[in-house]
Amino acid sequence: MIDTYRKDIRGLDLFADMEPESFDALMRGAYVQSFPPQIQLISEGEAPDFLHVVLSGSVDLFSTWNGRETSMATLYPISTFILAASVKNAPYLMSARTLERSRIALLPSEDVRAIFDTDNSFARTIVTELAQCYRSVVKNTKDLKLRTSLERLANYLLRQRRRTGSDEFDLRMEKRRLASFLGMTPENLSRAFKGLEPYGVKVKGSHIAITNPDDLLQFAKPDPLIDDYSI
Amino acid sequence: MIDTYRKDIRGLDLFADMEPESFDALMRGAYVQSFPPQIQLISEGEAPDFLHVVLSGSVDLFSTWNGRETSMATLYPISTFILAASVKNAPYLMSARTLERSRIALLPSEDVRAIFDTDNSFARTIVTELAQCYRSVVKNTKDLKLRTSLERLANYLLRQRRRTGSDEFDLRMEKRRLASFLGMTPENLSRAFKGLEPYGVKVKGSHIAITNPDDLLQFAKPDPLIDDYSI
DNA sequence: TTGGCGCCTTGATATATATCAAGCTAAGAT
DNA sequence: ATCTTAGCTTGATATATATCAAGGCGCCAA
Numbered sequence: 001m002i003d004t005y006r007k008d009i010r011g012l013d014l015f016a017d018m019e020p021e022s023f024d025a026l027m028r029g030a031y032v033q034s035f036p037p038q039i040q041l042i043s044e045g046e047a048p049d050f051l052h053v054v055l056s057g058s059v060d061l062f063s064t065w066n067g068r069e070t071s072m073a074t075l076y077p078i079s080t081f082i083l084a085a086s087v088k089n090a091p092y093l094m095s096a097r098t099l100e101r102s103r104i105a106l107l108p109s110e111d112v113r114a115i116f117d118t119d120n121s122f123a124r125t126i127v128t129e130l131a132q133c134y135r136s137v138v139k140n141t142k143d144l145k146l147r148t149s150l151e152r153l154a155n156y157l158l159r160q161r162r163r164t165g166s167d168e169f170d171l172r173m174e175k176r177r178l179a180s181f182l183g184m185t186p187e188n189l190s191r192a193f194k195g196l197e198p199y200g201v202k203v204k205g206s207h208i209a210i211t212n213p214d215d216l217l218q219f220a221k222p223d224p225l226i227d228d229y230s231i
Numbered sequence: 232m233i234d235t236y237r238k239d240i241r242g243l244d245l246f247a248d249m250e251p252e253s254f255d256a257l258m259r260g261a262y263v264q265s266f267p268p269q270i271q272l273i274s275e276g277e278a279p280d281f282l283h284v285v286l287s288g289s290v291d292l293f294s295t296w297n298g299r300e301t302s303m304a305t306l307y308p309i310s311t312f313i314l315a316a317s318v319k320n321a322p323y324l325m326s327a328r329t330l331e332r333s334r335i336a337l338l339p340s341e342d343v344r345a346i347f348d349t350d351n352s353f354a355r356t357i358v359t360e361l362a363q364c365y366r367s368v369v370k371n372t373k374d375l376k377l378r379t380s381l382e383r384l385a386n387y388l389l390r391q392r393r394r395t396g397s398d399e400f401d402l403r404m405e406k407r408r409l410a411s412f413l414g415m416t417p418e419n420l421s422r423a424f425k426g427l428e429p430y431g432v433k434v435k436g437s438h439i440a441i442t443n444p445d446d447l448l449q450f451a452k453p454d455p456l457i458d459d460y461s462i
Numbered sequence: 463t464t465g466g467c468g469c470c471t472t473g474a475t476a477t478a479t480a481t482c483a484a485g486c487t488a489a490g491a492t
Numbered sequence: 493a494t495c496t497t498a499g500c501t502t503g504a505t506a507t508a509t510a511t512c513a514a515g516g517c518g519c520c521a522a
Contacts, residue, residue, distance in 0.1 A: 063376075063377065065373065065377040069377075070376040084361075091456065091462060123351065131314075134365040135316075135324055137365060137368040138303070142296065144414075146297070225322065
């Protein structure tokens, strides 16, 4: 494991506070691999052999049932998945595939659980991390159940605006994947973008410009208890 | 705190393994209160003053946005809510109300966090609990995004069948609340029950009889990665 | 026993969303 | 530079779901 990767991983909240010996132990069994785009890294139902860390590129978490598929989340560096399955040693609930060429660190789940058992501060950090994950999914459920697809898109755009700190930004994923994440078809996403034009949303390819933030805010009614990922 | 309640709480996975001193400390600040039906116990956005334990009765967790409301989960004895907010000391994401007369134990969140900081085995148990919660919400999201309302109802009935171990059972909640939980209107739930008649679902008031489980199974296609809450 | 009330059901209609079938556009390949 | 192709858009249509408005049923209270 080269030192840059080691430092990247150590920088994550999840690993920042753990005992040096624990971190060393965890890194001993870990390795980094580079994957081409569209490679399936894990499949739902499998045993959780590794805790994954996205070091570069991006990864889509998705689920399937009865021939249908939906995107559950997209991960960007530096972040981990799938922690809950690893610590519980329970089958993955989601599959994962690279969206672009990506570097992924693989930490054996067995090591994660072993260190979890011995390093108390690591165990506590995992609590914080899992609580955060849990709350994110709850927010996502509220988004899905309480809002129409147009409202979901409007709030998604406002979250991107906040993340980038700018009224203009590029979508970070294909529109078809965004559609799936927002729980709609690509066709309807197209129409939804049109539907937001009256509120000052200009779309050119994957470039978005919000020309009238106040109008969009009034329509979208963002709520920290749904849209603020930091609380 | 009378001894029965104490024993009930101690019996929960979350508290079963913790140090006796820790448990005593937690119980010292705790108290049990009885509430009439339809009393709002907590409101989303509030600070998490207490970790709640349902000792008897039932509690609905729901969320609101922009004048709309949706049921997120219903809790039965003996179970806790809202652990994630308590340990993170972050605002509640959901509100809670009693559905019937209910006895609720209230454990000060501050105490929970204090003991979490000192009792290592308690910290580890919380990890397991939160991982379980997280996975449940992920399953719920898959249910919502991958299935139609008819399929969600069919699988809900099959889960009740499994829980009760019988082809006949009573719904544990009002149909309107079930509708909200399943992400549909009461009118559509009514029609959905009709729509399941061809698969051997008989409804009389809140009593359900599944006369042809194989047909229903074939239609519903239950999946352990969505419908099995134990993994 | 009998109102009355709340919840559920039903039918009619409206809206939201998905599907299907072309076309269009832009980025990469030759 | 042109071809090719994948992804996106658009319009037409179908389906799913919500809304609105009555009506029915059962449970509780007087």
